Amino acid sequence: MISIDSILRQRFATALGLAFGSEFANDPMIKEGDEKFADYQCNAAMALGKQLGLPPRAVAEKIIAHLDISDVCQPPAVAGPGFINLRLKPEWVAHRLTRFFCDAAEKVRGGVDLVPQPQTVVVDYAGPNIAKEMHVGHLRSAILGDAISRTLKFLGHTVVRQNHVGDFGTQFGMLIRHAQDLQLKADDSAPTKPQIADLDTYYKEAALRDKTDPEFSRQARQAVVSLQHQDPQATVLWHWIVDESRRHARELFALLGVQLTDADERGESFYHDRLSSVVERLRYALSYGGDGPATGIAEVFSADAHQRGPVDFTGVPARDVDEARGALAAAEGIQRAMEASSTTPIARAFVAESQGATCIFLPGYVDKDKAPLPLIIQKGDGAYLYATTDLAALYFRIIENKTAPEDQTPLQQDWHADRIIYVTDARQTQHFAMVFDAVRAARWDINPQSHKSVRLDHATFGSILGEDGKPFKTRSGESVKLRELLTEAVDRASAVMLEKNPDLSAQARSDGSLAVGIGAVKYADLKQDRTTDYAFSWPRMLALEGNTGPYLQYSYARIRSIFRKADLRPTELTPHGDIKLETPQEMVLARKLLQFPAAVESVERELKPHHLCNYLYSLCSAFSAFYEACPVVKAPDADLRTSRLILCELTATILHLGLNDLLGIGVLEEM
RNA sequence: GCGCUCGUAGCUCAAUUGGAUAGAGCGUCGGACUACGAAUCCGAAGGUUGCAGGUUCGACUCCUGCCGGGCGCACCA
Numbered sequence: 001m002i003s004i005d006s007i008l009r010q011r012f013a014t015a016l017g018l019a020f021g022s023e024f025a026n027d028p029m030i031k032e033g034d035e036k037f038a039d040y041q042c043n044a045a046m047a048l049g050k051q052l053g054l055p056p057r058a059v060a061e062k063i064i065a066h067l068d069i070s071d072v073c074q075p076p077a078v079a080g081p082g083f084i085n086l087r088l089k090p091e092w093v094a095h096r097l098t099r100f101f102c103d104a105a106e107k108v109r110g111g112v113d114l115v116p117q118p119q120t121v122v123v124d125y126a127g128p129n130i131a132k133e134m135h136v137g138h139l140r141s142a143i144l145g146d147a148i149s150r151t152l153k154f155l156g157h158t159v160v161r162q163n164h165v166g167d168f169g170t171q172f173g174m175l176i177r178h179a180q181d182l183q184l185k186a187d188d189s190a191p192t193k194p195q196i197a198d199l200d201t202y203y204k205e206a207a208l209r210d211k212t213d214p215e216f217s218r219q220a221r222q223a224v225v226s227l228q229h230q231d232p233q234a235t236v237l238w239h240w241i242v243d244e245s246r247r248h249a250r251e252l253f254a255l256l257g258v259q260l261t262d263a264d265e266r267g268e269s270f271y272h273d274r275l276s277s278v279v280e281r282l283r284y285a286l287s288y289g290g291d292g293p294a295t296g297i298a299e300v301f302s303a304d305a306h307q308r309g310p311v312d313f314t315g316v317p318a319r320d321v322d323e324a325r326g327a328l329a330a331a332e333g334i335q336r337a338m339e340a341s342s343t344t345p346i347a348r349a350f351v352a353e354s355q356g357a358t359c360i361f362l363p364g365y366v367d368k369d370k371a372p373l374p375l376i377i378q379k380g381d382g383a384y385l386y387a388t389t390d391l392a393a394l395y396f397r398i399i400e401n402k403t404a405p406e407d408q409t410p411l412q413q414d415w416h417a418d419r420i421i422y423v424t425d426a427r428q429t430q431h432f433a434m435v436f437d438a439v440r441a442a443r444w445d446i447n448p449q450s451h452k453s454v455r456l457d458h459a460t461f462g463s464i465l466g467e468d469g470k471p472f473k474t475r476s477g478e479s480v481k482l483r484e485l486l487t488e489a490v491d492r493a494s495a496v497m498l499e500k501n502p503d504l505s506a507q508a509r510s511d512g513s514l515a516v517g518i519g520a521v522k523y524a525d526l527k528q529d530r531t532t533d534y535a536f537s538w539p540r541m542l543a544l545e546g547n548t549g550p551y552l553q554y555s556y557a558r559i560r561s562i563f564r565k566a567d568l569r570p571t572e573l574t575p576h577g578d579i580k581l582e583t584p585q586e587m588v589l590a591r592k593l594l595q596f597p598a599a600v601e602s603v604e605r606e607l608k609p610h611h612l613c614n615y616l617y618s619l620c621s622a623f624s625a626f627y628e629a630c631p632v633v634k635a636p637d638a639d640l641r642t643s644r645l646i647l648c649e650l651t652a653t654i655l656h657l658g659l660n661d662l663l664g665i666g667v668l669e670e671m
Numbered sequence: 672g673c674g675c676u677c678g679u680a681g682c683u684c685a686a687u688u689g690g691a692u693a694g695a696g697c698g699u700c701g702g703a704c705u706a707c708g709a710a711u712c713c714g715a716a717g718g719u720u721g722c723a724g725g726u727u728c729g730a731c732u733c734c735u736g737c738c739g740g741g742c743g744c745a746c747c748a
């Protein structure tokens with residue numbers, strides 16, 4: 001269903017064109033108005049008055065004179081400096097809502113249209129460290145990433161969820177070495193495969209030995225080498241540790257309702273055998289000119305081992321390989337100049353060796369001594385770092401052809417991402433800024449199919465703090481284990497439900513406390529602007545009043561209860577004519593119901609689910625006012641009863657969509 | 672020191688990205704159950720949006736400078 005905003009925008013754009021000429025027929029600045037003044041308002045007159053040298057109010061009057069909107073709105077009014085205020089006609093709202101209810105396809109989507117141009121969007125989230133138990137620090141990424149993924153998918157995008165787990169690295173040396181000593185029979189033929197009872201304990205034991213026993217430590221480093229050379233025993237032990245960790249993570253994802261499967265997991269190990277070629281590609285691409293004013297990067301790609309689709313660099317002069325070597329030499333010149341004077345600004349990206357490490361230097365990044373700050377992609381000892389892995393992952397997600405011969409694990413289909421979203425905490429801001437800049441400098445951000453630049457987003461989030469305002473820890477100062485946190489949430493929810501509704505069956509309470517407890521934790525996280533830190537508080541998140549998960553679930557359950565009382569199923573509802581919006585409360589609720597698409601779109605635009613939370617809460621407030629003022633089951637006449645039941649059903653539909661489908665929070669028939 | 676980020680009611684947070692008289696919840700005070708779940712609702716009090724300038728019709732929002740908190744600043748992720 002075409003949104004109200006679009007309808008108004010079109011009407012106003014037409015009016016602007018008629019009034020002032022087609023060059024002014026864009027962006028009429030339509031916004032939802034303050035309820036005190038208007039349902040919607042057009043704010044174009046002020047800016048236009050400036051451009052045209054006319055009084056804004058006169059501009060507003062002229063717009064109205066050319067405006068054809070009487071079917072949708074009551075006569076517009078000019079207010080203040082030049083606001084054009086609009087009130088929707090109740091009969092138009094009623095008709096629209098009735099259509100919304102009657103059209104099954106509209107109803108299941110809450111009136112939200114699919115995007116006209118779907119994109120392939122990779123969402124990278126969760127990403128726990130393997131071999132460590134998940135803790136509260138993993139919570140936000142998982143919850144936010146999941147809600148963002150669900151929302152983008154709902155809008156029609158092709159969403160590729162990626163769980164970029166930390167499953168490869170130096171710490172695995174000590175873990176493998178420790179496993180050897182535990183005499184773990186790791187071959188699959190063993191009748192009972194051992195399990196790691198407590199990952200954290202296991203990790204700590206290994207870490208302690210690594211720290212205190214030099215011989216152990218030496219052997220651990222040797223184990224890393226063995227693993228990297230795919231030594232059978234080391235590999236088997238590594239698989240064993242990773243599988244145990246994966247089992248643990250899988251349980252928690254299921255408990256959380258996070259839609260990540262094993263198929264979505266591509267961790268550091270997946271990219272491991274690509275790292276050396278990534279470094280070489282970067283060295284080559286950046287030596288060639290990178291983000292300079294003109295680049296013949298097309299040749300770099302044709303020289304590349306990967307067959308890439310045709311790349312159109314219209315207007316870019318072709319350069320030959322000699323020139324590339326010249327650029328490399330120039331880069332080395334910059335490197336020498338940089339070492340002579342540590343504050344020489346970097347004019348463009350290049351790759352250089354510095355203090356034994358292979359680094360990408362990018363314009364705009366300096367360290368505390370104002371010296372150029374590198375993005376290190378290969379350590380002095382030859383090992384790779386997480387930046388290398390991130391770059392490899394970006395290359396893979398945007399460019400790499402999944403059926404390329406060297407690929408050992410071809411995917412179902414190529415991705416060629418149009419957009420990539422990283423949901424990680426704000427402390428990694430600079431890291432991702434550098435990685436993204438490096439990718440752009442290398443021109444890896446050009447989608448090989450569309451030839452458009454790929455949108456790279458870092459959806460950052462703040463820390464979870466305790467009620468004392470300091471990072472959320474246990475009393476002994478340890479990070480809070482996720483499993484324990486979630487268990488406590490469910491227990492607390494169960495206690496609250498027992499207190500508030502003792503009549504509920506044990507089974508219903510057991511099922512419900514899971515949805516309520518987990519939902520409370522998730523909602524508390526999602527309702528907050530993700531960029532800020534937030535204070536974790538059991539009483540606040542489990543409260544049944546205010547903007548909380550339990551309150552929204554309660555609102556939903558109360559609506560379902562109305563239908564039980566009416567002894568009616570929503571599918572049995574058939575409207576007699578349009579819905580009736582005779583009281584102010586019915587009208588407010590009706591308008592609110594039609595604003596769901598706008599809320600979903602703002603989540604997409606900013607990758608901020610809290611906009612949807614705020615919308616759903618305001619919907620519940622509007623419903624409460626309606627519920628208080630307008631009897632439903634005992635409505636004065638049958639038509640009004642039906643009409644009000646439809647308002648209930650539509651509210652429930654949108655709550656269900658918003659909570660369950662988009663935020664990943666379960667809803668209950670009764671609680 | 673440099674960079675990023677935040678500072679809004681007693682507390683926890685919003686504010687449609689530059690729009691009107693800055694909104695909610697908790698807490699406080701006062702009301703509403705012989706009508707659908709009171710697990711709720713209605714009302715009141717509570718603000719120089721950290722401070723000082725600037726930009727313009729208009730600033731919590733943008734720019735500059737201070738003050739205060741958090742985070743980051745090359746071989747960990």
